[in-house]
Amino acid sequence: xxxxxxxxxxxxxxxxxxxxxxxxxxxxxxxxxxxxxxxxxxxxxxxxxxxxxxxxxxxxxxxxxxxxxxxxxxxxxxxxxxxxxxxxxxxxxxxxxxxxxxxxxxxxxxxxxxxxxxxxxxxx
Amino acid sequence: xxxxxxxxxxxxxxxxxxxxxxxxxxxxxxxxxxxxxxxxxxxxxxxxxxxxxxxxxxxxxxxxxxxxxxxxxxxxxxxxxxxxxxxxxxxxxxxxxxxxxxxxxxxxxxxxxxxxxxxxxxxxxxxxxxxxxxxxxxxxxxxxxxxxxxxxxxxxxxxxxxxxxxxxxxxxxxxxxxxxxxxxxxxxxxxxxxxxxxxxxxxxxxxxxxxxxxxxxxxxxxxxxxxxxxxxxxxxxxxxxxxxxxxxxxxxxxxxxxxxxxxxxxxxxxxxxxxxxxxxxxxxxxxxxxxxxxxxxxxxxxxxxxxxxxxxxxxxxxxxxxxxxxxxxxxxxxxxxxxxxxxxxxxxxxxxxxxxxxxxxxxxxxxxxxxxxxxxxxxxxxxxxxxxxxxxxxxxxxxxxxxxxxxxxxxxxxxxxxxxxxxxxxxxxxxxxxxxxxxxxxxxxxxxxxxxxxxxxxxxxxxxxxxxxxxxxxxxxxxxxxxxxxxxxxxxxxxxxxxxxxx
Numbered sequence: 184x185x186x187x188x189x190x191x192x193x194x195x196x197x198x199x200x201x202x203x204x205x206x207x208x209x210x211x212x213x214x215x216x217x218x219x220x221x222x223x224x225x226x227x228x229x230x231x232x233x234x235x236x237x238x239x240x241x242x243x244x245x246x247x248x249x250x251x252x253x254x255x256x257x258x259x260x261x262x263x264x265x266x267x268x269x270x271x272x273x274x275x276x277x278x279x280x281x282x283x284x285x286x287x288x289x290x291x292x293x294x295x296x297x298x299x300x301x302x303x304x305x306x307x
Numbered sequence: 308x309x310x311x312x313x314x315x316x317x318x319x320x321x322x323x324x325x326x327x328x329x330x331x332x333x334x335x336x337x338x339x340x341x342x343x344x345x346x347x348x349x350x351x352x353x354x355x356x357x358x359x360x361x362x363x364x365x366x367x368x369x370x371x372x373x374x375x376x377x378x379x380x381x382x383x384x385x386x387x388x389x390x391x392x393x394x395x396x397x398x399x400x401x402x403x404x405x406x407x408x409x410x411x412x413x414x415x416x417x418x419x420x421x422x423x424x425x426x427x428x429x430x431x432x433x434x435x436x437x438x439x440x441x442x443x444x445x446x447x448x449x450x451x452x453x454x455x456x457x458x459x460x461x462x463x464x465x466x467x468x469x470x471x472x473x474x475x476x477x478x479x480x481x482x483x484x485x486x487x488x489x490x491x492x493x494x495x496x497x498x499x500x501x502x503x504x505x506x507x508x509x510x511x512x513x514x515x516x517x518x519x520x521x522x523x524x525x526x527x528x529x530x531x532x533x534x535x536x537x538x539x540x541x542x543x544x545x546x547x548x549x550x551x552x553x554x555x556x557x558x559x560x561x562x563x564x565x566x567x568x569x570x571x572x573x574x575x576x577x578x579x580x581x582x583x584x585x586x587x588x589x590x591x592x593x594x595x596x597x598x599x600x601x602x603x604x605x606x607x608x609x610x611x612x613x614x615x616x617x618x619x620x621x622x623x624x625x626x627x628x629x630x631x632x633x634x635x636x637x638x639x640x641x642x643x644x645x646x647x648x649x650x651x652x653x654x655x656x657x658x659x660x661x662x663x664x665x666x667x668x669x670x671x672x673x674x675x676x677x678x679x680x681x682x683x684x685x686x687x688x689x690x691x692x693x694x695x696x697x698x699x700x701x702x703x704x705x706x707x708x709x710x711x712x713x714x715x716x717x718x719x720x721x722x723x724x725x726x727x728x729x730x731x732x733x734x735x736x737x738x739x740x741x742x743x744x745x746x747x748x749x750x751x752x753x754x755x756x757x758x759x760x761x762x763x764x765x766x767x768x769x770x771x772x773x774x775x776x777x778x779x780x781x782x783x784x785x786x787x788x789x790x791x792x793x794x795x796x797x798x799x800x801x802x803x804x805x806x807x808x809x810x
Contacts, residue, residue, distance in 0.1 A: 223319075283330075285344065285347075286330065286345045286346065287329060288327075288328040289325050289326070289327055289328070296321060297322070300321060303317075
């Protein structure tokens with residue numbers, strides 16, 4: 184079985200069963216088979232899958248919890264799928280926000296607007 | 308104050324509404340190739356843009372976990388984690404009359420400092436060639452101005468004729484002289500010269516040469532010099548072909564020279580190896596045949612319904628130590644409608660053009676030859692074949708009988724007549740007259756060393772005193788009885804000056 188398939192299986196199992204038990208059983212199995220190095224690959228795949236199910240919300244500065252919740256709800260409505268929302272603070276974007284998923288980007292930052300303006304006038 | 312006002316206006320015009328963008332993220336950068344995750348729904352050969360650096364790229368490998376992007380620019384500026392945006396359009400090349408006389412890179416950006424290229428038309432770079440119904444058999448000749456090619460290995464408009472030979476041979480110079488010869492041709496074809504992986508100063512020399520001879524005004528040079536990234540080498544022939552196709556579908560004739568496809572094959576090998584595609588023979592990827600066949604299949608002669616345009620391709624290929632049985636040479640020989648082999652051994656013997664007639668062939672050109680030339684070519688072919696056979700045979704014999712000796716000398720004289728310098732071009736009518744005199748036995752009493760002088764004087768004489776002969780051959784493409792009589796008389800008159808009676 185490939186690492187990717189194994190990783191998917193572990194995630195699907197973790198939804199119903201005890202997580203600690205799964206981890207222990209997997210490690211025991213690979214120790215027994217003398218294939219510890221395989222764990223690294225599985226871990227990499229797990230990280231990849233986790234990243235795929237994540238939506239990144241980038242803000243210029245920290246906002247109140249109340250406002251954040253409102254934003255999260257709105258994002259969930261747009262993307263519909265159940266995804267984890269991670270908040271990141273990045274003062275470089277000046278103001279506004281960025282919503283980033285694996286395949287999509289919503290750019291509502293001042294930095295984006297200024298970059299566009301810069302591109303328009305420095306091309307020639 | 309003014310700048311401030313302009314800036315203010317522009318800022319007011321800016322779209323501040325957040326945009327929904329389809330993106331991916333760079334996770335691996337190799338020489339000229341970037342691997343990215345995301346970009347769901349991206350098409351093969353779709354244009355993408357790296358957001359931070361605004362460098363363009365093209366998606367060329369769609370795989371399960373990642374997308375391989377060919378970077379069309381300086382890839383050293385791209386960093387891991389950069390965002391890649393979908394452009395939702397396929398890679399295309401600007402086309403139009405404004406590209407004529409210009410030097411551009413494979414994306415259509417000017418390199419000659421003559422300003423922006425003003426054209427709105429664009430054509431997708433990767434396309435499939437015209438189908439069977441849209442085509443027509445090749446009938447019109449493309450005069451090259453090289454006697455040996457026009458007589459024995461004729462090229463038709465819409466044909467693909469491979470020029471191959473060692474790097475030291477003059478194949479590029481002769482290919483360029485074909486461009487020069489188109490200057491005074493009826494229904495002049497547009498010429499496109501594609502330079503792949505050549506040195507910058509070499510390209511400069513070629514462009515200056517064409518400009519000096521007045522040929523740049525109907526030629527476009529597509530330049531992917533050795534200093535540009537490998538992606539440009541890969542794209543250059545396709546860009547040139549796209550431009551040629553545009554003119555062809557407009558009903559015009561086009562001549563395109565790919566110089567050279569060895570470098571193009573190397574570039575695709577490099578890209579494929581970085582993308583980890585399984586290497587096959589000589590480490591080339593499995594689709595190396597298709598790479599060239601898709602390119603050369605786009606050359607065609609279109610039917611009258613489609614406008615009757617044509618795209619003639621002359622791919623140039625390097626061989627190693629005269630070996631034409633290498634992987635890429637055999638591929639291209641089988642794709643093209645014939646090949647002209649420039650033999651280094653003949654060059655060393657002093658024959659220019661150093662074309663090896665035994666290994667060269669033109670598969671469709673003879674049906675496009677003018678009637679006048681076809682009649683001469685028949686006799687020429689037989690005489691040369693006889694000469695070459697006899698020459699091999701007589702190498703081992705000391706005493707030769709008179710008849711054989713005569714045949715050998717006649718053969719040598721014909722080869723002398725067929726030779727010409729690399730930048731010298733002969734219009735069709737001049738070629739015809741000189742070859743006519745050779746096949747009708749007029750050279751019999753002229754010594755070998757005086758043949759070139761005789762040729763020169765004959766052509767000058769007709770040009771000055773009887774220009775109507777040239778004009779009639781040029782217009783009709785065949786000769787009648789009265790014309791032959793007149794021609795015979797003139798040739799006889801001039802040859803008597805050069806005859807060596809003591810011989």
